[in-house]
Amino acid sequence: MATPLVEMKDMCISFGGVHAVDHVSVDLYPGEVVGLLGHNGAGKSTLIKMLSGAYQADSGDILVDGKKVKIESPRDARAHNIETIYQTLALADNLDAASNLFLGRELTTKLGFVDEHAMEAETRKIMGKLNPNFKKFHAPVKALSGGQRQSVAIARAVYFNARILIMDEPTAALGPHETQMVAELIKELKAQGLGIFLIDHDVHQVKALCDRAAVMKNGKVVGIADVNKVSADDLLGMIILGKCPPGVTPGPGAISDDEAAA
């Protein structure tokens, strides 16, 4: 098989003695959606924050296209076309959609001044594709609905030619209609060949959208399953009990059969 787009090998990070992520290895191929599942506090957000440059790993290697890379800041991650939609939407509430979309990567005129008009024009274009109902281009994003805000966050991630997209619970705050919209978008981006890490609590949604699912518990990987080979209940068993169904290679976080029997 081709080289993975991203490999995270043996990642560890702890906060004051708490092993938030403990020897975790996952990988992601082009055109693949890998779901990350687990209870609150399992370490999912922390894991992907090491990939997005928000946190620095204590140990472990990150490989992009098979080459080892150093990701020490969000800028480094962006330089490798890794884009992130954070769980708590990382938007500046007081700024409008265009300012948020281009935050840190503003378009400038020849003289080096911020080109508001060009940014607004680009924002109108991409929002026209992602969310044609979006009209509030001049309002600060705090005046927008949850779905509209989410589409700004998504637009920001996809506008800059992301190859690797990280979505941390992108539908948690959305209604059913908007959730559906995000699901369609994930399928479309996947078809374009992006690799996507999708953190989600809904096992059915994970089964519908993802190719593989990595389940975490207490900072460790329970197992990584092909979603077509396991049932939703199997996934729940992995999440809640840490018990791997047959056919899934148990990871460091899986309980052994004896423990399960006890």
Add this chain to the structure above:
Amino acid sequence: MSDDTLSGPKAPTARNLFAALQLDTRLLGMIGAFVVLCLAFNFVTGGNFLTPRNIFNLTIQTVSVAIMATGMVFIIVTRHIDLSVGALLATVSAIMAVTQTQFLPQVVGLELGHPLIWVLAIVAGVIAGVIIGAFQGWMVGYLGIPAFIVTLGGLLVWRNVAWFITDGQTIGPLDETFKMLGGIDGTLGETWSWVLGVLAVLVAVLLQFNNRKRAQSHDFPVKPLWAEGVIAVVTVAAILGFVATLNAYEIPLPRLKRMFADAGETLPEGLTMGYGIPYSVLLLIAVAVAMTVVAQRTRLGRYIFATGGNPDAAELSGINTRFLTVKIFAIMGGLCALAGAVASARLGFSTNDIGTLDELRVIAAAVIGGTALAGGVGTIYGAILGALIMQSLQSGMAMVGVDAPLQNIVVGIVLVFAVFVDILYRKRTGD
């Protein structure tokens, strides 16, 4: 609009007339409050408040605080505070005073009155201000000490560093050219004031036109032409009215005679001359324009507002918020130096108590001008207007004969009330 019979059913209502102008209602409210204040004082003083002379004085009294208030906007927008600006002003004033009266003449050997003295003094002051500001910003950004504490310490430190620099003496008289920055001793005169006014009008109209054209080229919605026209007319009237007022303040006869005598001429019979725009006001305008451009048209400005709105989001977007903090405090320090130059030039001396309590005036000006202490919101023009409102209130009350203690009580109440009104306004408009 006054004649109802002329307005058919399709005539715009007052409400959508306003909407078409797309004005900043908050700014309008502040201007409205300011106008009411001026008219009230003018009424109570029997027409003495809105004389060219008083407007001229008000303007030059506002400059120093207004210059610093523009920097305070950036500080407060990023959720910090700077309590040290008055003390910092004293330190840099002392440095500038010592540079021009002692260092340059005695150590470097420039004779008194040398044309380079004033520039070099200001450059020295700005450099010192920027370094001190950057140092405070570094402690806030990189060491993580709250700005409140760093600058509270700074207030004590810089006030007394100033004392050490001058040995507690009043330093002066200052360089003659330098003193022209103070206001009354340095003005453009009528002709150049008009030239500048007309230039400003041209630039303003051109900018407005350009903005409209660019918006149209992107197919964005634009205001109706008549609305642009109204705005242009108001802008032009405001600029030219301001120039006319400052020109209308006539130089007193004895002073005019002296000026002519100094130039070796005699004053022609019946000649009068107006002061025109003071250099200090030019400096304020330059600072206001530069700071507005930074706020609205540069990445630095964007990052300042983004960081104020959501520091984590700014960080995750790759913005170096620590270094940003250093830059903001450095800008504040540089502006303190410019404000200090104006303040000491106005006095003709650098005194020990120069800038005392200015930190409070500056913060109040920024806050009355709509800068939110919660961060993320504020404008440069608002802060300048805030400084003007504060100064008008103070001078107006002094003119009416209100005792100093009562003046301060009123200013304090107005500050709290202004913020309360602003909170109500924001609640209502939802932003």
